[in-house]
Amino acid sequence: MARKVTVRDVAAAAGVSTATASRALTNSPSVNPEMARRVLKASSDLGYSANVFARALRTQRTDTIGMVVPSINNDYFTAAVEAVEKELADSGRSLILCDARESVETEAQRIELLVQRMVDGLIVVPVTAFDSVPAIEQAVQQGPVVLLDRWADAAGADYVGGDNADGLRQCVVHLREQGCSSIVYVGAQPRTSTAYERHKAFRELMEPDGGADGPGVHGSALLGEFSFEWGVEATRQLLAGDVLPHGIVCGADIIAVGVLSTLREAGVVVPDQVKVVSYDDSFLGRLTMPRLSSVRQPIDAMAAEAVRLLDDRSGRTDAPVRKSIFMPSLVVRESTGR
Structure with a gap:
């Protein structure tokens, strides 16, 4: 059985001390760049493989x-x-x-x-x-x-x-600027901080002095889960009502995809009849038809x-x-x- 290549072997091949080789192999900034290059080349040429467990015991880190x-x-x-x-x-x-x-x-x-x-x-x-x-x-x-x-x-x-409150505010203000005077929030039950903060922000924005950027805006909320299935169910509830809202704010893109697909199946044209805006700006939301307006987090x-x-x-x-x-x-x- 071939002998396992050690740090000592790498150091000898690179012409440096064992301590220098060890520091170079752990990306220590204290090693001269030229020496580090020689060590890494020698390591590659010899097929050196670090003993991860031994290093973890020595450094108390697993990287x-x-x-x-x-x-x-x-x-x-x-x-x-x-x-x-x-x-x-x-x-x-x-x-x-x-x-x-x-x-x-x-x-x-x-x-x-x-x-x-x-x-x-x-x-x-x-x-x-x-x-x-x-x-x-x-x-x-x-x-x-x-x-x-x-x-x-x-x-x-x-x-x-x-900042979930600010993101929700941007959604509501945008729909108001697009002429929506009735807005429904389709989100999740407040079991998570994001669901809680987004729903809370929507409720406050719908209050008379809530800053929804103009008079005449009123809204309601439907709360379920962060899921495609909930987006479908919530939209069916809206379709069963007498009048559809002008705008829908979704608590997450995964909900919005269910909303858009159900509206399309019912023959409701987005955005002509109902405008839909959402949260997260995920890749999924960019594949919908029409493409989804959504709040992007950095x-x-x-x-x-x-x-x-x-x-x-x-x-x-x-x-x-x-x-x-x-x-x-x-x-x-x-x-x-x-």
């Missing part, structure tokens, strides 16, 4: 970050995962992804599993704002945790998210901030909890009469 999302079937969460993975790759780290399948119990199991795998930190998009708290609280005691997009009440973790910047907070939290468990809020922007397309 992996765990991430738990409510459902990988939601296109917005897929985009969030891709953004985080890209950010980690730029620093030579890897992502371990877990799907909670919209279950608090599964979420808790996945979080525990990642902690046992000794990841260097966790990024979690909580399934709910309240029931997810115990598992997240326990993880916070073990290492850095950042909540992305959704917060979990009093979980003690840093949080990075978008997910790349949010992912970068989540990783930054994780790194900054390492070794500082007693630091105050921090929140970073990013401003969204409405992308106007054909579903509201571009």
Whole structure:
């Protein structure tokens, strides 16, 4: 059996000390760039493979970050995962992804599993704002945790998210500018922070002094789930009524796709008869006919901030909890009469 190539072999081939070779192989900035290049070339030529487990024991780091999302079937969460993975790759780290399948119990199991795998930190998009708290609280005691997009009440973790109230305001103001005097909000039950904040913002905007940019705007809300199926069911309820609203605001693109498909099946022309605007600006919403006007969140910047907070939290468990809020922007397309 061939002998395994060691760091000592790489160092000898590169003409540097073993310590220098070791630092170069872990991307240490203290190594001269020319020496680092020689070490990496020698490593490649010799077929060197690092002993990950030994290095983890020595450095107390695995260079992996765990991430738990409510459902990988939601296109917005897929985009969030891709953004985080890209950010980690730029620093030579890897992502371990877990799907909670919209279950608090599964979420808790996945979080525990990642902690046992000794990841260097966790990024979690909580399934709910309240029931997810115990598992997240326990993880916070073990290492850095950042909540992305959704917060979990009093979980003690840093949080990075978008300004949901401002995003909803942009939707309502846009529909008002397009001549809509009756608006329906189709969203999810307030079990998550995003569902709660978006619905709350809509209710406040519909109040007489709520800032809906003009008199005569009135609206109602239908609440169900963040799902295509709920978008279909809610639209059927609207179609069964006497009069359709002038505009529909959807709490997420996955709902809006169900809304648009059901309106089309019923022969309702969007945007001529009903205008539809949504939230998340996911890839899915760009494939609809007509294309969906939607609120875009700066997910790349949010992912970068989540990783930054994780790194900054390492070794500082007693630091105050921090929140970073990013401003969204409405992308106007054909579903509201571009």
